[in-house]
Amino acid sequence: QRIGELDSFSATDRVLVRVQDFTPEKADQLIWLRARVHTSRAKGKQCFLVLRQQQFNVQALVAVGDRASKQMVKFAANITKESIVDVEAFVRKVEQKIESCSQQDVELHIERIFVVSQAEARLPLQLEDAVRPDGEGEEEGRATVNQDTKLDNRVIDLRTTTSQAIFRLQSGVCMLFRDTLTKKGFVEIQTPKIISAASEGGANVFTVSYFKTSAYLAQSPQLYKQMCICADFDKVFCVGPVFRAEDSNTHRHLTEFVGLDIEMAFSYHYHEVIDSITDTMVQIFKGLRDNFQTEIQMVNKQFPSEPFKFLEPTLRLEYTEGLAMLHEAGVEMGDEEDLSTPNEKLLGRLVKEKYDTDFYVLDKYPLAVRPFYTMPDPNNPKYSNSYDMFMRGEEILSGAQRVHDAQLLTDRAIHHQIDLEKIKAYIDSFRYGAPPHGGGGIGLERVCMLYLGLHNIRQTSMFPRDPKRLTP
């Protein structure tokens, strides 16, 4: 049952069949299959196994008879759950549909069985517990698995149909993001994560020992994507980790997450940037809706949610309009105040009621609540050419037209009492001709969480990092 029982080092002519290909057309064929033992149940002279590959599973049977001895049935019955086995078996049609398996019309009659990799007998969690919807089976005393146990044993938890679906969908979001932007003429760039100066004022930044000196982990690719615009790449995007040393223990904060970043030069108005980003988001939403329905349904089984709604073109509200809706709903807040998380969510509900969309843009934020490099509104100095985008009432993107003039940037930094020495390289990037430009950064895990209607970002980060979690 260890390495060598099956000689996995020498090539063979055997063709392994995939579980999802076991259909009635395969009936009576003798095949080879490699799969996990999902469950096993001995019953007299027979042993019933459910063999699993990802979300697909099939019933298999070892029965004492011509080809199988008592010993073989016993051997099969003793194979631990989650072990990987190779079986040679005949595919046989069944008379009654096997409701508990994805392959309902056939079962496998096993001729030979080998253990490729044996799982330890005691599993830290049971897959069927890990996918049970909250509340289901409570009366029968069935367990669910708490999130820390799942994350501590991620290598098993990721095998559940829910996890498989979430991360295949996440892979799809990245692909749709890049494909859409590539078609629009954007160039992918790679930006450094180790930087010499904390970019945005110095708060919430991780420090790295760098040979005999210190460095920082980039909180965003902001400076670098802007440098690429100043270097004539015109339209750029990047996908990569961003780091935030924030001691926030909430459902939507991570200390390391994946940023989908966009930056582009525009011709005459920063709304050209908003239009490019919202169209990219719409292409992502459509791609998920059209190509990831199986995954969406699988996640919905455990975590039910309403289908994600969006409009074309995307709804764009001005900050003052959003504020007016909140005032009307009884919220008291000042004109130049930022949205609190509860107000953000309330506004999301109000927008959903009024416009029937889960995705919208809030444009023209008060200048006072945005970073120093945000372009002021030329028509009203209280506001700025900046915007956030929301999914199901939570922020997924923050962006703006950037100040592209070194002198104005210096003035704005002084106004924000930022040490000019520390941002000298940044400001100098704009001294040799810089086109008007803007962009934004999207949180990948948030997009996945909110698209699927989940409630904790740790579900959409494969190996989440927060102030209390650094493992696995």
Add this chain to the structure above:
Amino acid sequence: QRIGELDSFSATDRVLVRVQDFTPEKADQLIWLRARVHTSRAKGKQCFLVLRQQQFNVQALVAVGDRASKQMVKFAANITKESIVDVEAFVRKVEQKIESCSQQDVELHIERIFVVSQAEARLPLQLEDAVRPDGEGEEEGRATVNQDTKLDNRVIDLRTTTSQAIFRLQSGVCMLFRDTLTKKGFVEIQTPKIISAASEGGANVFTVSYFKTSAYLAQSPQLYKQMCICADFDKVFCVGPVFRAEDSNTHRHLTEFVGLDIEMAFSYHYHEVIDSITDTMVQIFKGLRDNFQTEIQMVNKQFPSEPFKFLEPTLRLEYTEGLAMLHEAGVEMGDEEDLSTPNEKLLGRLVKEKYDTDFYVLDKYPLAVRPFYTMPDPNNPKYSNSYDMFMRGEEILSGAQRVHDAQLLTDRAIHHQIDLEKIKAYIDSFRYGAPPHGGGGIGLERVCMLYLGLHNIRQTSMFPRDPKRLTP
């Protein structure tokens, strides 16, 4: 000449024409263009400008006459190089081809000109110096720009045709890598960069302050991609930064680079993994050859090199065969010794001579020179199921079949005197059933450098990091 001279905040109906679209068909049209002033030269009552967008440029003319005053010609002549301007101009056919421009058949007769963003008069480097091939124009006393000056002023250096071509090609490598693997059924994963324990024994790792504790920067996504295989994702890839705290100041080492990583379960032989990786590389080479010829030629103008050659199927040599070739060439080295960099290069030349390929695989390395998690060769304990891949005689990928059995992995770790406590989480990942699997990690910057026949990895890293460079 500051913001506001051209009101770039209000939408207009103007359509900006791209420089590459200025062809004789556009003759006599009145158009708008936004571009950089590449050069300007006043000559009596005229001012000749070359206007540039990325690798394209066009000649433009302001002449005293009906539409332009003396003052306007003077204004145009005084616009600093690299400034961004908007011009309204008539496209006019020219009788003699303009050899110095990409648009040779037309020139622009400027009616109006505005400065969108003015460059400082003193540029830290001249673009024409930065693209001059080594040695060219030396007699005329023409300068070239040394690499540190280029990197210190990357925002200007990236505007050269050579840099534009290199990084567009790099973007292509990433796209081809992902597209090929996605078609093969691989899933893209995102792995954490901040980790709690130094994965590969603890040497050469950067330390991060993490709230009240310490953490490390991942030297590779090794553990995480293997966990994904143990979690039934079957075939995975990831593209992301990897960090090496090596004090190596060579032409091919960076402290931060982009890893293109692959990991996959296989059925019966680890050569299935090699075949998947080599086919992916071949698809990249073909994609570059077929779709990036313009970029390759542009880089070749400054840095001439032979076209990159590869075979189908990819040449695979065993380590002992490589050693025999080196011995025959007079190199003395032991059977279980690793290849030194000079021997690696020499072997590359010998392989090129004998097989006419710039890409090959060296298979079955001595077990002694590989990490503890490498699967030993079951037929000869001196060797291992591991391989490196080479481009133009330099290593671009290191990979292997991994030990997927917790007990054998423990034995190997003890043999390598690795502290078991520190790799407990890693070993535990294999306790619940793990399929045989293998993979490898490719250095993106090396692939680009060697494909283009360049000689320094800093040319193919947009913002390189080495022990002495952390900026910009």
